[in-house]
Amino acid sequence: MSARARIYAVVRRIPRGRVATYGQVALVAGLPRRARLVGYALAACEEEDVPWQRVVNAQGRVSGRSEPLFTDRQRVLLEQEGVAFSRSGRIDLERFGWRGPDPEWAKEHDYHPLNIEEKPGQPNLFD
Numbered sequence: 001m002s003a004r005a006r007i008y009a010v011v012r013r014i015p016r017g018r019v020a021t022y023g024q025v026a027l028v029a030g031l032p033r034r035a036r037l038v039g040y041a042l043a044a045c046e047e048e049d050v051p052w053q054r055v056v057n058a059q060g061r062v063s064g065r066s067e068p069l070f071t072d073r074q075r076v077l078l079e080q081e082g083v084a085f086s087r088s089g090r091i092d093l094e095r096f097g098w099r100g101p102d103p104e105w106a107k108e109h110d111y112h113p114l115n116i117e118e119k120p121g122q123p124n125l126f127d
Contacts, residue, residue: 019091021093024098026038039055039063060090060097062075
């Protein structure tokens with residue numbers, strides 16, 4: 001399976017009303033330290049069933065692109081799903097962050113983080 005297909009499969013697992021970071025998606029897809037690759041794949045995505053809007057940067061912000069009004073569009077879609085933004089435009093990742101795919105699904109599809117160094121306060125992706 002291509003890296004792009006793995007990324008899309010992971011993003012499809014993010015439930016409505018939750019967000020994941022580019023780095024988290026890369027890690028779960030088996031592409032550690034390839035957050036930019038996730039961004040490129042989502043920018044090029046033409047598959048309508050991939051909820052691209054649910055992927056944000058590590059600060060919990062929508063990352064702007066060259067497409068006019070992209071940031072506003074992503075924010076509106078997330079707000080329609082119940083995701084709240086602070087006055088400064090941040091999403092509380094503790095409250096709205098995705099905790100990763102179901103462990104059984106991840107094992108069945110051979111999706112797992114590689115070379116993870118757990119950091120204090122960082123959610124375990126496979127709880």
